[in-house]
Amino acid sequence: MRMLPERISFDSVSFLKVTRKQNKEILEFILAEFQVYIPLPSANAYLMTKVLLNGNAEEEIKALKEVFNVVEVSDQLMEKMAELGGALIKEGVVPNFSDLMTAASAILTGSLLIVNDKRVKRYEMFSKYGLDIISYTKFLEEIETLVEEEARKVARWSV
Amino acid sequence: MKTIAVDEETWEAIKQLKAKLDAKSYTEVLKKLIEVWHSVELDMKAEKVALDDDEAEMIISLLENSED
Numbered sequence: 001m002r003m004l005p006e007r008i009s010f011d012s013v014s015f016l017k018v019t020r021k022q023n024k025e026i027l028e029f030i031l032a033e034f035q036v037y038i039p040l041p042s043a044n045a046y047l048m049t050k051v052l053l054n055g056n057a058e059e060e061i062k063a064l065k066e067v068f069n070v071v072e073v074s075d076q077l078m079e080k081m082a083e084l085g086g087a088l089i090k091e092g093v094v095p096n097f098s099d100l101m102t103a104a105s106a107i108l109t110g111s112l113l114i115v116n117d118k119r120v121k122r123y124e125m126f127s128k129y130g131l132d133i134i135s136y137t138k139f140l141e142e143i144e145t146l147v148e149e150e151a152r153k154v155a156r157w158s159v
Numbered sequence: 160m161k162t163i164a165v166d167e168e169t170w171e172a173i174k175q176l177k178a179k180l181d182a183k184s185y186t187e188v189l190k191k192l193i194e195v196w197h198s199v200e201l202d203m204k205a206e207k208v209a210l211d212d213d214e215a216e217m218i219i220s221l222l223e224n225s226e227d
Contacts, residue, residue, distance in 0.1 A: 016219050021209045028201040049210050049218045067204045118223060 004142050005132075009037040009071070009106045011123070012045035012098065013116035014136040019046060026140070029147060031067070038068045039105035041098040071105035080104040084129055093125060103131050114139045 008030075010018060015038060018027055030036065038046075043064060050060040064070060071077065081104040088095050095103075099119075103126040106113035115123050117135045127133065134142075165173065173188060182188045 013219055013222050016210065016215050016222070019208050019210045020212050020215045022212050024205045024209055027205040027208070031201050031204055032197070045218065045222060046208075046210070049215055052218070053211055053214050063207045067208050116223070 004034070004134075004139075004146070005112050007035045007037060007109060007111035008139075009039060009102075009109060009111040009113050010042050011039070011102050011113060011115045011119060012042040013119070014114045014139075015042040016045055016049060017116070017136060018114075026143060029143065029150075033146065035111075036068050037105065037109040037111045038064070038070045039102040040071065040073065041102050043068075043070050069109070071109060077101075077104055077108055080108050084126065087129060088125060091125075095125070096122075099123065099126075103129075107131050 017023070018030070046064065047055075047057060047060055051057050081100050084104055084107070085095055085100050099122060102113065103123060107126075107130045112132045112134055113123065114136055115133050117137050120133060120135050123131065123133050173185065176182075176192075177185060177188045180188060180191060182191065
């Protein structure tokens with residue numbers, strides 16, 4: 001049974017990990033199975049890496065938007081960030097700006113946020129405000145299970 | 160069932176493809192073509208956004224160290 005929702009988003013490090021050449025086949029599967037939302041901090045980390053590799057920023061932004069849904073700045077996003085940030089400050093926690101924007105983008109798009117393993121704890125503070133998270137490693141394990149299920153289905157059809 | 164019109168050249172090509180695929184119907188041929196098209200499109204998309212492994216590792220390491 002599929003445990004993952006249709007909508008997913010990635011934090012910056014997990015997005016860089018999943019877009020590495022070595023993960024091309026996994027990414028193809030993800031693109032076929034999920035609606036992928038990219039918060040701006042993740043898009044920025046990706047674009048910085050592309051520009052570092054002599055990519056043209058304008059062209060890379062175009063390509064990124066052709067493949068993924070980039071969560072752009074909007075009134076709703078700013079509203080969600082203000083609500084989340086305000087609620088956390090009331091609790092005595094000042095959130096990091098990138099984390100706040102990433103969490104607000106995932107909540108706004110109703111997507112499961114895939115988070116680098118080392119940062120799971122940092123994102124847990126957003127859980128009570130509606131953020132669903134999964135570690136990158138756990139996500140890859142779930143993807144592996146889905147790939148096996150799909151392979152079994154194809155094998156059954158081709159008999 | 161629906162009917163679609165194709166020109167003579169496409170008709171000859173699709174007949175040849177049906178024979179090659181050993182398909183039972185033109186629906187099967189079209190389904191296969193659509194499946195392949197999706198697969199090629201996904202491959203092109205993934206290729207378009209692929210990052211070089213070494214450079215990506217370097218930025219990942221910088222991000223992880225700067226935020227911990």
